[in-house]
Amino acid sequence: MSDDNGNMHHENLQEDVIRRACDGDSAAMGEIIGHYTDYVKAVILSVASDFDLTADEIPVDDLAQIVWVKFITRQFRKFKKLD
Numbered sequence: 001m002s003d004d005n006g007n008m009h010h011e012n013l014q015e016d017v018i019r020r021a022c023d024g025d026s027a028a029m030g031e032i033i034g035h036y037t038d039y040v041k042a043v044i045l046s047v048a049s050d051f052d053l054t055a056d057e058i059p060v061d062d063l064a065q066i067v068w069v070k071f072i073t074r075q076f077r078k079f080k081k082l083d
Contacts, residue, residue, distance in 0.1 A: 033068055040064045 013035055020028035044063050045055055 005009070037064060037068075040067050 011071060017028050017031050021032055041060055041064050044060055044067075046056070047053070048058050048060075
């Protein structure tokens with residue numbers, strides 16, 4: 001969702017979704033990806049606009065997929081158990 005200035009704002013996911021994803025629940029990971037995909041794409045388009053590129057000039061979906069692959073394979077393991 002966007003505010004009146006076009007800034008993206010998202011509701012946070014429930015803690016249990018993150019916990020389940022950390023425990024290897026692929027459905028929970030899918031929920032995370034589904035929840036934040038529009039945000040990821042908006043960030044990609046925002047950065048692209050800094051370089052005077054439009055959505056038609058860059059592979060937004062491919063770049064978003066790379067973001068998620070990197071998140072899953074490199075960054076997600078940095079999440080710590082909250083217990």
